[in-house]
Amino acid sequence: MKLYHNPISTCSQKVRLVLCEKGIEVEDALLDLQRGDQFDPTYLKLNPNGVVPTLEHAGSVMTESTLINEYIDDAFPAPSLRPAAATGRHRMRLMTKRVDDALHGACGVLTYAIGARPTLLARPEAEREAMLAKIPDAARRETRRSVIERGAEAPAFASAMDIHHAVLDHVERALDGSPWIAGETFSLADCALAPYVLRVDHLMLGELIETRPNLARWYDAVQARPSWAGAVTQWLPDAVVDAFRSAGQALKAEYPRVAGRRD
Numbered sequence: 033m034k035l036y037h038n039p040i041s042t043c044s045q046k047v048r049l050v051l052c053e054k055g056i057e058v059e060d061a062l063l064d065l066q067r068g069d070q071f072d073p074t075y076l077k078l079n080p081n082g083v084v085p086t087l088e089h090a091g092s093v094m095t096e097s098t099l100i101n102e103y104i105d106d107a108f109p110a111p112s113l114r115p116a117a118a119t120g121r122h123r124m125r126l127m128t129k130r131v132d133d134a135l136h137g138a139c140g141v142l143t144y145a146i147g148a149r150p151t152l153l154a155r156p157e158a159e160r161e162a163m164l165a166k167i168p169d170a171a172r173r174e175t176r177r178s179v180i181e182r183g184a185e186a187p188a189f190a191s192a193m194d195i196h197h198a199v200l201d202h203v204e205r206a207l208d209g210s211p212w213i214a215g216e217t218f219s220l221a222d223c224a225l226a227p228y229v230l231r232v233d234h235l236m237l238g239e240l241i242e243t244r245p246n247l248a249r250w251y252d253a254v255q256a257r258p259s260w261a262g263a264v265t266q267w268l269p270d271a272v273v274d275a276f277r278s279a280g281q282a283l284k285a286e287y288p289r290v291a292g293r294r295d
């Protein structure tokens with residue numbers, strides 16, 4: 033099994049969490065997303081969207097982190113990361129769908145508008161433009177350009193924050209009386225969400241977590257699992273995390289109410 037991934041990417045972290053929960057070893061192929069490895073023509077043949085992760089296993093190439101995680105749970109059923117009951121599975125998939133449909137894009141906006149922005153703005157403009165030109169999808173390219181140039185003033189920023197509030201409110205309700213998102217057992221839904229909560233934490237938007245007691249309790253429990261160290265902590269590049277944190281602090285100094293709800 034070979035996993036094409038990146039140490040700090042949320043979608044890579046969620047697949048690594050599932051692999052670690054199941055004790056599966058893989059061959060690592062690491063991509064530097066700031067250098068644009070994801071747009072290399074050889075990699076684009078595996079993943080035409082130019083994103084990580086991609087999994088190669090048993091002669092098949094698999095993309096889409098949520099589907100990769102379902103595949104791993106099908107191919108390696110023990111321990112199961114899906115609730116036994118059909119209602120629990122629906123609850124799990126509702127969460128993974130919300131992550132894919134809404135939170136993922138919104139997280140990308142916050143990451144580039146806050147965390148990656150100072151580093152990218154420090155690069156020569158021609159280098160930045162060359163990186164943007166490689167993004168195959170025009171809408172994704174223009175959003176990326178706008179959030180790098182305008183940060184919290186970019187049109188996409190406020191709605192990305194609203195999406196975080198809405199999805200995390202959903203999580204807070206799901207965790208009311210349940211230890212895990214889909215009910216009594218840790219599942220693919222917890223693996224899917226955890227990297228996005230970590231990103232909020234790295235961007236110094238901890239208010240989004242602290243104001244939701246169920247979410248805060250769940251986040252502590254996720255981090256206490258042995259899989260967290262193997263899938264997340266041991267991969268985190270200190271320099272990137274430090275850069276995200278100082279960019280997050282600077283943003284809060286400029287916009288103290290940035291993580292608050294809009295009226």
Ligand SMILES: N[C@@H](CCC(=O)N[C@@H](CS)C(=O)NCC(=O)O)C(=O)O
Nearest residue numbers: 041042043065083084085096097098
């Ligand atoms: N829906 C895809 C999204 C993958 C994705 O957007 N990955 C990000 C990292 S978390 C990426 O590769 N970004 C590179 C880029 O946008 O240039 C999945 O779940 O696998």
